[in-house]
Amino acid sequence: MEMITWSNDLVIDNGLIDNQHKMAIYIINRFIEMRRHFRSPAQAIEILDTLKTLTKYHFTYEEEVQRKINYPLCDQHSKMHVKLNKQLDQIIAKLKITKGENLTEISMETGKYLKRWLVNHILVHDMEMKPLYSK
Numbered sequence: 001m002e003m004i005t006w007s008n009d010l011v012i013d014n015g016l017i018d019n020q021h022k023m024a025i026y027i028i029n030r031f032i033e034m035r036r037h038f039r040s041p042a043q044a045i046e047i048l049d050t051l052k053t054l055t056k057y058h059f060t061y062e063e064e065v066q067r068k069i070n071y072p073l074c075d076q077h078s079k080m081h082v083k084l085n086k087q088l089d090q091i092i093a094k095l096k097i098t099k100g101e102n103l104t105e106i107s108m109e110t111g112k113y114l115k116r117w118l119v120n121h122i123l124v125h126d127m128e129m130k131p132l133y134s135k
């Protein structure tokens, strides 16, 4: 699995949102890079916790901006954010009980899931609000 590469196709606001997305890509790429090399579940959880801290901040910011610009799909969009957070909590819970035996398997799956989620979310869902940002 390749890492996520930032490109102009991912640009949403030429500002804070893009910077936060770049940070998310950086953290997910770190996870992808490490996914076969974690020596304990705690190491994987550490990266996921960092991602959670970022997404908490980023989703709040993005939703605030959406409300300001009266984005009509605000509620639907927020539900997707909630779903990712729940998913992250579930993965972390799973990692906490593995004691290491399925660590690589879970990490491979998680890397794939996070990459797919983020790229799809930016390209499809965040992109839908791009015209409103540029107004």
Ligand SMILES: [Fe+2]
Residues within 6 Å of the ligand: 062, 077, 081, 121, 125, 126
């Ligand atoms: Fe979003």
